[in-house]
Amino acid sequence: MAVITLALAKGRTADSVLELLEQAGYRFPDFHPQSRKLIFSDDQRQLRLILVKPLDVPAYVEKGAADAGVTGKDNIMERAADVYDLLDLALGQCQFILAGKQHLPSDPAQKIMVASKYPVVARTYFDRRGIPAEVIKLNGSVELAPLIGLADVIVDIMETGTTLQENGLLVLDKLGDISTRLIVNKASFTTKSRDIHTFINQLKTGME
Ligand SMILES: Nc1ncnc2c1ncn2[C@@H]1O[C@H](COP(=O)(O)OP(=O)(O)OP(=O)(O)O)[C@@H](O)[C@H]1O
Ligand SMILES: O=P(O)(O)OC[C@H]1O[C@H](OP(=O)(O)OP(=O)(O)O)[C@H](O)[C@@H]1O
Numbered sequence: 001m002a003v004i005t006l007a008l009a010k011g012r013t014a015d016s017v018l019e020l021l022e023q024a025g026y027r028f029p030d031f032h033p034q035s036r037k038l039i040f041s042d043d044q045r046q047l048r049l050i051l052v053k054p055l056d057v058p059a060y061v062e063k064g065a066a067d068a069g070v071t072g073k074d075n076i077m078e079r080a081a082d083v084y085d086l087l088d089l090a091l092g093q094c095q096f097i098l099a100g101k102q103h104l105p106s107d108p109a110q111k112i113m114v115a116s117k118y119p120v121v122a123r124t125y126f127d128r129r130g131i132p133a134e135v136i137k138l139n140g141s142v143e144l145a146p147l148i149g150l151a152d153v154i155v156d157i158m159e160t161g162t163t164l165q166e167n168g169l170l171v172l173d174k175l176g177d178i179s180t181r182l183i184v185n186k187a188s189f190t191t192k193s194r195d196i197h198t199f200i201n202q203l204k205t206g207m208e
Contacts, residue, residue, distance in 0.1 A: 002192050002195050003041075003045060003046065003047070003048050004046065004047055004048070004067045004068060004188075004192060004195055004196065004199055005047075005048045005050060005065070005066045005067050005068075006047055006048065006049050006050070006066060006067070006068050006069065006070065007050050007052050007056075007057045007060040007061060007065075007066035007068070007069035007070070007071075008049055008050070008051055008052070008057075008069070008070050009052065009053070009054035009057050009069075009070060009071040009072065009075070009180075010051050010052065010053060010054070011053075011054055012092070013054075013070075013071075013072065013091055013092040013180050014051070015033075016091045016092075017070050017089065017091065017180065018031065020089060020091070020203065020206050020207065021042075021047075021049075021203075021206070022206075023205075023206035023207075024202040024203045024205060024206030024207075025202055025205075025206070026042040026044070026046065026047050026202070027042055027043050028040045028041070028042055028043075028049060029043055031049075038050060038051050038052075039051075046195075046199075047199070050066060054071050054072060054075050055071075055075045055078065055079065057069040057070070057071035057075060057183070058071065058075060058076050058079035058081030058083060058183065059079060059081065061081065061083045061183050061184065061185050062079075062081040062082055062083050062185065064185050064187060064188065066185065067184065067185050067188035067192055067196065068182060068183065068184045068185065068188070068196065068199070069083075069182070069183045069184075070089065070180060070181070070182055070183075071180065071181065071183070072092050072094075072178055072179070072180055072181070073085075073176075073177075073178045073179060073180075073181055074094075074096065074118060074121070074157060074178045076181060076183060077118070077120070077121050078118045078119075078120050078121055079120075080120060081183070082186065083183040083184060083185060083186065084183060084184045084185075084186060084189055085181050085182075085183050086181075086182050086183065086184050086200060087181065087182040087200055087203060087204070088179050088180075088181055089179065089180045089181065089182060089203070089207070090179060090180075090207065091179065091180040092178070092179055092180040093159075093177070093178070093179045094157045094158060094159040094178050094179075095157070095158055095174055095175070095176065095177050095178055096118070096121060096155065096156075096157060096158075096174070096175035096176050096178060097155070097156065097157070097158045097164075097171050097172075097173065097174055097175060098125065098153055098154070098155055098171070098172045098173040098174075098175060099143075099146075099153065099154050099156065099158070099164050099169045099170060099171050099172055100146050100152055100153035100154065100169060100170065100172055101146050101147070101168065101169060101170070102170070103170075103172060104131075104152070104153065104172065105152075108130075108131070108132075109132070110132070111132045111133060111134055112126065112131060112132065112133040112134070112152050112153060113133075113134050113136065113150070113151040113152045113153075114126065114133050114134065114135045114136065114151055114152070114153050114154065114155060115135075115136045115138050115142055115145035115146070115150055115151035115153075115154050115155075116135060116136075116137065116138065116142060116154060116155040116156060117137070117138055117139060117140065117142055117156065118155055118156075119135045119137045121155060121175070122135045122155035123135050125155060125175060136150065136151055142154045142156045143156070143163055143164065143167045143169055144167075146169060147167060147168070147169075153172065154169070155175065157178065158171065182200065182203065184196060
């Protein structure tokens with residue numbers, strides 16, 4: 001049995017994914033939330049867990065440094081990674097939205113200023129509609145941009161809608177649903193096929 005290296009997104013979804021892994025039968029005795037360690041093995045030595053930034057998970061998996069990864073669909077879309085997206089873990093559910101103080105200007109010649117943590121997703125949205133846009137990459141507090149004149153609109157994540165509401169922003173469009181996914185390296189899917197299928201089946205059992 002080959003060990004599967006799993007890249008797990010640190011941050012808000014990590015605890016619930018670890019809980020799911022435990023329900024699926026994988027226990028990490030060394031893991032505790034205050035630890036600064038970045039690599040953990042489960043007690044059966046079937047999984048090697050590596051903790052990485054959510055947006056970095058697709059790169060680890062695409063390049064084969066990890067056989068599989070768990071991260072939000074937002075990050076998979078932003079990185080446009082060449083990986084298999086095999087299982088919706090039904091965690092971290094939220095959606096991509098376009099939001100602003102008011103509706104987009106109707107003059108098609110007018111360039112829209114867009115702020116986003118997801119510049120690739122934002123660029124794709126406006127390019128597909130043939131709307132001229134300039135995208136400004138931000139790393140957080142994105143809702144601030146239209147309030148202080150840095151941008152006309154934002155492309156960001158909405159979960160409860162509280163952040164938009166408390167900052168007086170309207171949802172102008174919905175770009176798609178997001179949830180936490182299991183992604184798999186294409187070569188590993190062939191070379192470690194049996195172990196990866198076993199892992200997926202265990203996860204499915206843990207989700208029941
Ligand atoms: N309300 C939400 N806001 C943001 N992300 C959410 C929300 N609900 C679920 N998610 C999911 O959780 C993932 C991780 O979110 P988190 O805020 O921990 O990461 P991050 O903001 O990318 O990390 P960092 O703060 O290190 O830049 C997101 O990529 C998304 O898939
Ligand atoms: O719809 P809601 O439930 O209000 O959640 C959405 C908010 O949560 C995320 O921000 P996060 O907390 O990660 O902060 P940051 O990106 O500004 O650092 C996201 O970028 C939104 O701002």
